[in-house]
Amino acid sequence: MTTDHRARDPYSQLADTEDCGLRILRRAVDAAPNGILITDNTRPDNPIVYANPAFERMTGYTAGEILGRNCRFLQGDDRDQPGIAELRAAFTAGGTATVLLRNYCKDGSLFWNRLHISPVRDDQGALTHYVGIQEDVTREREEEAARRQLLEIVETTPDLVVITAPDGTILYRNRSGLAAMGLSGTAPEPGETLEDLLAPWARQRLREEGLATAVREGFWQGPGALLDSGREIPVSLVLLAHYDGYGEVERLSAVMRAGDSAAEPPSAASSQAMYREIVEAAREGFDRMRREDTGPGFHRLPVDSSGDIAFLDPERVRFFQAEGNYALAFTERDHHLANLSLADLERRLESRGFLRSHRSYLVNLDHVTTLKTLDGQTYLVMDTEQGDRVPVSRRNLDTVRTALGLA
Numbered sequence: 001m002t003t004d005h006r007a008r009d010p011y012s013q014l015a016d017t018e019d020c021g022l023r024i025l026r027r028a029v030d031a032a033p034n035g036i037l038i039t040d041n042t043r044p045d046n047p048i049v050y051a052n053p054a055f056e057r058m059t060g061y062t063a064g065e066i067l068g069r070n071c072r073f074l075q076g077d078d079r080d081q082p083g084i085a086e087l088r089a090a091f092t093a094g095g096t097a098t099v100l101l102r103n104y105c106k107d108g109s110l111f112w113n114r115l116h117i118s119p120v121r122d123d124q125g126a127l128t129h130y131v132g133i134q135e136d137v138t139r140e141r142e143e144e145a146a147r148r149q150l151l152e153i154v155e156t157t158p159d160l161v162v163i164t165a166p167d168g169t170i171l172y173r174n175r176s177g178l179a180a181m182g183l184s185g186t187a188p189e190p191g192e193t194l195e196d197l198l199a200p201w202a203r204q205r206l207r208e209e210g211l212a213t214a215v216r217e218g219f220w221q222g223p224g225a226l227l228d229s230g231r232e233i234p235v236s237l238v239l240l241a242h243y244d245g246y247g248e249v250e251r252l253s254a255v256m257r258a259g260d261s262a263a264e265p266p267s268a269a270s271s272q273a274m275y276r277e278i279v280e281a282a283r284e285g286f287d288r289m290r291r292e293d294t295g296p297g298f299h300r301l302p303v304d305s306s307g308d309i310a311f312l313d314p315e316r317v318r319f320f321q322a323e324g325n326y327a328l329a330f331t332e333r334d335h336h337l338a339n340l341s342l343a344d345l346e347r348r349l350e351s352r353g354f355l356r357s358h359r360s361y362l363v364n365l366d367h368v369t370t371l372k373t374l375d376g377q378t379y380l381v382m383d384t385e386q387g388d389r390v391p392v393s394r395r396n397l398d399t400v401r402t403a404l405g406l407a
């Protein structure tokens with residue numbers, strides 16, 4: 001007869017649970033995205049007795065190379081840091097500390113380490129170990145510095161910069177821009193919108209053309225006018241749409257430059273000159289078209305590269321990237337500014353196997369070799385020599401998959 005000893009011995013059950021708990025904890029520490037170190041406080045100079053894989057990845061050292069050493073080797077010769085003194089004090093007092101340190105990887109490259117250390121005591125309260133959690137915050141610091149620099153630029157530029165919610169409610173406007181335009185007021189009134197700042201005709205243009213284009217293409221540029229106590233201030237206006245990870249508009253920003261020539265409607269004379277140039281460029285282009293290809297299978301796409309009309313073979317165009325109200329057509333050798341918006345191109349090329357993968361990319365599906373997902377973003381890998389990658393927005397992912405027969 002077999003006896004289930006666990007039924008009689010409650011301690012064995014506990015031991016099993018503890019074992020299992022320890023295994024789970026060990027797995028969690030091994031799999032943690034942050035670096036984790038354990039040091040042995042009972043041995044001279046507090047050596048490292050455990051380093052998790054994330055620590056190895058972060059520093060380039062293998063656990064075998066660092067076990068038995070004090071962690072200070074990560075500081076190299078860069079020992080004059082306020083965080084080190086803080087650590088020493090916490091360590092001497094048997095307490096915790098969170099500090100920011102300059103540390104160095106095995107290859108000598110610098111990384112910013114946000115380090116937290118805390119003591120581990122045994123049942124008698126004696127300090128036996130220390131646990132350290134390391135987070136590489138280098139990228140965060142670089143991004144923060146870039147954000148600060150950008151804000152400094154925005155806070156000094158004479159352009160008026162207005163950032164709004166998708167419904168146009170103003171969230172931010174720069175003081176230097178307001179001052180340069182001779183406008184008063186600092187903080188926007190609650191609920192004040194971008195339209196409230198504009199002259200009626202500029203408001204209408206924004207509503208009818210600017211907003212829709214910016215939301216669709218990411219960018220719109222056109223003339224506008226601010227309204228200040230009944231006085232119109234002509235501006236050239238650039239409207240940008242900022243999207244979230246799902247391709248939805250998260251913010252809009254308007255950059256307005258005072259008295260820019262682009263703000264004024266073109267004079268009759270310059271309109272005529274422009275018109276003549278266009279007609280001439282078109283005529284020249286059509287002559288070339290006749291010379292180069294007269295067959296019935298003619299399917300070339302005329303694009304206008306700074307007044308020069310070029311004809312591209314859609315079969316050989318890789319993709320188009322929106323630039324303002326225009327698009328860029330990339331061929332094997334160069335790229336051309338197409339005098340069509342990405343949306344127009346999409347309509348014209350849809351039947352030829354082109355598909356919008358992302359708000360700024362129109363892709364010829366014949367040139368897609370595979371789909372790849374990195375850090376949650378899916379890309380189409382193209383058959384170029386460099387294996388160019390074109391992002392796919394989440395909104396378009398299913399359509400792209402279906403078109404590639406991967407659904």
Ligand SMILES: Cc1cc2nc3c(=O)[nH]c(=O)nc-3n(C[C@H](O)[C@H](O)[C@H](O)COP(=O)(O)O)c2cc1C
Pocket residue numbers: 037038039046070071072074075084085087088091101103113115117118130131132133134
């Ligand atoms: C658990 C633990 C983890 C540590 N991790 C690091 C680390 O990642 N980088 C670092 O520069 N120092 C780290 N230190 C700090 C150094 O080991 C040392 O305490 C510090 O340099 C101050 O002492 P010192 O003046 O003797 O060097 C850690 C300390 C402990 C206890």
